[in-house]
Amino acid sequence: MNPIMPATCWALAAALLATSVRAADVADVTQTLLQTFQSSGAGAFSASDGKALWFQEANGRSCTNCHSKDVNSSGSHQRTGKVIEPMSPSANPRRLTDQKKVNKWFKRNCKWTLGRDCTAQEKGDTLLWLSQQ
Numbered sequence: 001m002n003p004i005m006p007a008t009c010w011a012l013a014a015a016l017l018a019t020s021v022r023a024a025d026v027a028d029v030t031q032t033l034l035q036t037f038q039s040s041g042a043g044a045f046s047a048s049d050g051k052a053l054w055f056q057e058a059n060g061r062s063c064t065n066c067h068s069k070d071v072n073s074s075g076s077h078q079r080t081g082k083v084i085e086p087m088s089p090s091a092n093p094r095r096l097t098d099q100k101k102v103n104k105w106f107k108r109n110c111k112w113t114l115g116r117d118c119t120a121q122e123k124g125d126t127l128l129w130l131s132q133q
């Protein structure tokens, strides 16, 4: 028997498992949050509206101030200069895997950027778009 085979198979299985667990996480968290937003009065979600909100500028502020213009690249905090890891789940597998974290930052960042809370519709649109990046 070839002793290398089992190790290779094992590594492959582990890699596949890791990938599918990760994908399920983003999908699950996104799905759960979208349902929550819908039950708070949002209608059908639109990724293109979410993208528009992401790039929209209000009083010189936009989500891209800190997250950069490319969701696959790192950003840097407008005020502190601290590096912010890429926002897209494809470039950064930790993104959108923690419901509490997503809610917390939507709250803070909408306030900072737009000067108000995002509506359930806006959060759902943006989340949907981000989850596809």
Ligand code: HEC
Pocket (backbone or CB within 6 Å): 054, 062, 063, 064, 065, 066, 067, 077, 078, 079, 084, 085, 094, 095, 096, 097, 098, 101, 102, 105, 106, 109, 110, 112, 113, 114, 126
């Ligand atoms: C003033 C800087 C700043 C701006 C502007 C900003 N963010 Fe953020 N955002 C952060 C920081 C800091 C974090 C947390 C650190 C991290 O996750 O890397 C974060 C994290 C997030 C997360 C959590 C993602 C996750 O699962 O890890 C979401 C969602 C988010 N931001 C959405 C937005 C949206 C939507 C806008 C525009 C309305 C926006 N942000 C604008 C600084 C900013």
